Amino acid sequence: MSFDRLLFGTAGVPNCTVKKNNPVEGVQKIHELSLDCMQLEFAHGVRMKDEVSSAxxxxxxxxxxxxxxxxxxxxxxxAREQDKIDSSVERIIQTAKISDLCGAESMTFHAAFYMKDSPYDVFDLVEKSMNVIEERLGRLDIEIELRPELTGKTSQFGSLEELVSLTKNVSSVKPCMDFSHLFARTGKYNTYEEMMEVLNHLEDQLGKDALDNMHIHVSGISSNSKGDLKHLNLESSKFNWQDMLKALKDKNCKGYVICNSPNLEQDALMMKNYYMAI
Ligand SMILES: [Zn+2]
Structure with a gap:
């Protein structure tokens, strides 16, 4: 997909949708609200009837x-048990299949926990699984961007550096840049200069495409030394979303900005309005 600018949308169906379990109405509501995109949340299982995905x-x-x-x-x-690793691989493939049926071209997921293992060993394991997944999706003729999320907790695989390395090593992998998680995880990256540093780093390491085709998550957030505690609305959080948007605009970044604040569409609209006025 090629983009003209950043597109703003919600993680799941907007709160004000009458039938909150109906993603088709969710998309209609996104359009009504003058938002641009929507993320399908398969948080508690990947199931969708064929008529829903085609609709x-x-x-x-x-x-x-x-x-x-x-x-x-x-x-x-x-995971400790091989069958749990296998079912994790299956869940990612199932998400890819349904996403593809719905026409989604980018999917994100939380790849792994360190379980007190060495991050290097975990990286190798995740890379191995990503190669398996890529190969199997290739055989199914499914083309989708696999985007491990930049995670918010220090117990979770998914630091900025891990995602950059994985993107270099596996061709269908790209990062899902959750800037709120990056802030929660590190206690840094909350100023314009630091956001620019991250974007310049992505460009240096992964090329211009990394900024032309982004999948971003944003929400308000609270954290402690172990990282992410709770998602908040932007106004109740210290996360500097305004400077994030300024940096994204100055670097001419394009792609999806998915809001997962509790108030979903309100923060998504606030960000879109701010971005369009810069
Ligand atoms: Zn997530």
């Missing part, structure tokens, strides 16, 4: 509201 593909195309997706939480490519 979603249709409404997304007709209203020009592209979709992204988020895989289930129960994924750990570094």
């Amino acid at each position: 979603l593909r249709k409404v997304s195309y007709e209203l020009n509201i592209p979709l992204t997706s988020h895989g289930p939480y129960y994924i750990n490519l570094n």
Whole structure:
């Protein structure tokens, strides 16, 4: 997908949608609200009837509201038991299949927990699984961006450096840049200069494409020394979303900005309005 600018949308169906369990109505609501995109949340399982996925593909195309997706939480490519690793791989593949049916071209998920293992060993394991997943999706003729999320807790695989390395090593992998998690995880990256540093780093390491085609998550957030505690609305959080948007605009970044504040569409609209006025 090629983008003209940043697109703003919600993680899941907007709160003000009458039937909150109906993603087709969610897309219509996104359009009504003058937002740009929507993320399908498969947090608690990847199931969707064929008629729903085809209706979603249709409404997304007709209203020009592209979709992204988020895989289930129960994924750990570094689980102790091999069968849990296998089912994590299956969950990612299942998310990819359904996302593809809906017309989504980018999907994110939380790849693994360190489980007190060495991050280097965990990286190797995650990379191995990503190669398996890429190969199997290739055989199914499914082309989708696999985007491990920049995670908010220090117990979770998914630091900025890990995502950059994984992107270099596996061709269908790209980072899902959760700037709120980056702040929660490190206690840094909350000023314009630091945001520019991150974007310049992505460009240096991964090329211009990394900024032309981004999948970003943003919310308000609270944290302690172990990272992310709770998602908040932007106004109740110290996260400097204004400077993040300024940096993204100054670097001419393009792609999806998915808001997962509790108030979803309100913060998404606040960010879109701010961005369009810069
Ligand atoms: Zn997530």
